[in-house]
Amino acid sequence: MLDIQLLRTDLEHITHKLASRNYPFPVEQFNQLEHERKIVQTRTQELQAKRNAASKSIGVAKSKGQDVSEILAEVANLGDALKLSESKLEQIQSELQAMLLEVPNLPHDSVPEGSGEEDNQEIRRWGVIPAFDFEVRDHVSIGEGLNMLDFETAAKLSGARFSLMKNNLARLHRALAQFMLDTHVQEHGYIETYAPYLVNQSSLQGTGQLPKFEEDLFIVSAGSSKKNPLELHDHFYLIPTAEVPITNIVRDEIIPLKALPLKFVAHTPCFRSEAGSYGRDTRGLIRQHQFDKVELVHIVHPDQSYVALEELVGNAEKILQKLRLPYRVVALCTGDMGFSAAKTYDIEVWLPAQNTYREISSCSNCEAFQARRMQARFRNENGKPVLLHTLNGSGLAVGRTLVAVLENFQNADGSVSIPEVLQPYMNGLDRLLTAGGK
RNA sequence: GGAGAGAUGGCCGAGUGGUCGAAGGCGCUCCCCUGCUAAGGGAGUAUAGGCGCAAAACGCUUAUCGAGGGUUCGAAUCCCUCUCUCUCCGCCA
Numbered sequence: 001m002l003d004i005q006l007l008r009t010d011l012e013h014i015t016h017k018l019a020s021r022n023y024p025f026p027v028e029q030f031n032q033l034e035h036e037r038k039i040v041q042t043r044t045q046e047l048q049a050k051r052n053a054a055s056k057s058i059g060v061a062k063s064k065g066q067d068v069s070e071i072l073a074e075v076a077n078l079g080d081a082l083k084l085s086e087s088k089l090e091q092i093q094s095e096l097q098a099m100l101l102e103v104p105n106l107p108h109d110s111v112p113e114g115s116g117e118e119d120n121q122e123i124r125r126w127g128v129i130p131a132f133d134f135e136v137r138d139h140v141s142i143g144e145g146l147n148m149l150d151f152e153t154a155a156k157l158s159g160a161r162f163s164l165m166k167n168n169l170a171r172l173h174r175a176l177a178q179f180m181l182d183t184h185v186q187e188h189g190y191i192e193t194y195a196p197y198l199v200n201q202s203s204l205q206g207t208g209q210l211p212k213f214e215e216d217l218f219i220v221s222a223g224s225s226k227k228n229p230l231e232l233h234d235h236f237y238l239i240p241t242a243e244v245p246i247t248n249i250v251r252d253e254i255i256p257l258k259a260l261p262l263k264f265v266a267h268t269p270c271f272r273s274e275a276g277s278y279g280r281d282t283r284g285l286i287r288q289h290q291f292d293k294v295e296l297v298h299i300v301h302p303d304q305s306y307v308a309l310e311e312l313v314g315n316a317e318k319i320l321q322k323l324r325l326p327y328r329v330v331a332l333c334t335g336d337m338g339f340s341a342a343k344t345y346d347i348e349v350w351l352p353a354q355n356t357y358r359e360i361s362s363c364s365n366c367e368a369f370q371a372r373r374m375q376a377r378f379r380n381e382n383g384k385p386v387l388l389h390t391l392n393g394s395g396l397a398v399g400r401t402l403v404a405v406l407e408n409f410q411n412a413d414g415s416v417s418i419p420e421v422l423q424p425y426m427n428g429l430d431r432l433l434t435a436g437g438k
Numbered sequence: 439g440g441a442g443a444g445a446u447g448g449c450c451g452a453g454u455g456g457u458c459g460a461a462g463g464c465g466c467u468c469c470c471c472u473g474c475u476a477a478g479g480g481a482g483u484a485u486a487g488g489c490g491c492a493a494a495a496c497g498c499u500u501a502u503c504g505a506g507g508g509u510u511c512g513a514a515u516c517c518c519u520c521u522c523u524c525u526c527c528g529c530c531a
Binding site for chain 2: 037038041042044045046048049051052054055056057058059060062063068071072074075076078079254256375379383385
């Protein structure tokens with residue numbers, strides 16, 4: 001959420017910046033509401049002050065045993081006018097609030113201008129793209145060839161966009177997550193967390209998924225509920241990313257200065273409805289309703305958030321380097337950034353079968369955008385509560401990393417070599433070979 | 439699922455209709471006293487918002503005692519709903 005003070009004092013500039021990310025801010029509607037707000041709020045507060053003064057004098061008079069009927073008559077008509085004014089104010093405030101909750105974050109000055117993916121800016125590349133002396137296969141063909149990846153059975157169990165892994169592939173998937181967690185905890189100083197996979201509405205509003213992107217989420221309610229889950233008070237949402245529960249750790253909190261920065265890592269499944277992505281990446285593990293991700297979250301002092309962003313990206317890159325997977329880092333342009341981000345770097349890993357780089361991590365500095373929604377603050381040098389800055393990034397998406405390993409480490413005979421750093425997690429195994437059985 | 443108890447400031451804790459944004463304590467900040475230390479004395483110490491001011495300061499004002507609604511001229515206090523915590527019983531990985 002943007003600071004409403006900014007909108008009041010610097011509307012033109014803000015509108016211009018929002019336009020660069022394809023968000024047309026409703027200037028007239030805002031001005032109209034603000035105008036009304038000012039009038040109604042002033043009137044309401046005057047009436048409240050009047051009532052408070054009268055009530056106080058009634059109390060004083062009564063304690064002295066004086067007659068209060070005169071003062072009572074004076075305030076008799078106040079009640080209705082006040083109630084009317086209060087409800088009008090409330091209506092205006094909630095309209096303003098609803099408007100603000102839909103406005104995306106302002107891009108940082110260093111973000112390249114652009115309308116879409118094609119305007120993103122490549123920052124650096126790492127690694128050597130592997131050369132194959134045989135026809136490369138994609139991860140689906142490799143996985144099915146090993147008899148370890150089974151989309152047909154997954155479709156029977158659940159439907160489209162689900163997967164079933166078996167045998168050493170399932171183990172390799174687990175190994176990847178363990179390896180990522182261990183690296184971030186032991187080498188990068190993150191606090192390991194285990195957090196809920198079902199969260200409430202407030203948490204999703206805090207990180208920016210609600211109210212605008214409800215259609216991307218899965219909603220769940222207790223089995224005994226017959227009604228539409230949305231009408232129920234007691235429904236949950238499946239997390240679309242661990243960013244939601246982890247960042248919301250600091251919602252409605254005031255963190256002591258000396259506790260900063262906070263760096264959390266969590267390995268969780270993520271659930272996304274993928275509404276609006278029909279026909280995209282329908283083959284394989286790239287775009288699933290359920291996938292695992294190791295998520296990194298930084299909660300930092302505002303002065304430190306851009307330093308932290310570089311650190312965060314570096315931490316995620318380290319995983320790919322250790323796995324020896326070639327990648328590039330891209331700075332997203334204004335038009336391609338997510339709702340809450342002020343600046344985002346994507347890390348894209350090389351996928352031989354697609355002959356291109358594909359997103360495997362997205363690292364964002366949200367500045368105070370989420371913190372303002374969450375009322376997440378710290379006590380500054382002068383003892384005053386100030387909004388924190390929040391950052392998050394994948395370190396990494398486990399399923400997509402598995403895809404990259406399968407494709408980059410494939411051999412002519414259909415086997416897949418296991419990256420050295422993962423072998424300790426695989427009981428020393430150095431190669432995936434075709435498994436027997438169903 | 440059943441029965442009961444509770445939720446008050448950074449923390450503890452008092453407060454059952456009026457001058458209560460809230461006693462007292464702890465913590466923290468500043469000052470005094472003390473050769474140093476320990477002890478002691480005094481003052482201060484919530485958050486968010488609105489309006490005014492060129493403006494920091496400041497002044498006026500509103501809201502906030504788990505959340506929302508209600509009763510009342512007036513609610514931390516009375517009523518209703520919800521959330522969460524704790525205890526006991528049941529069920530359960």
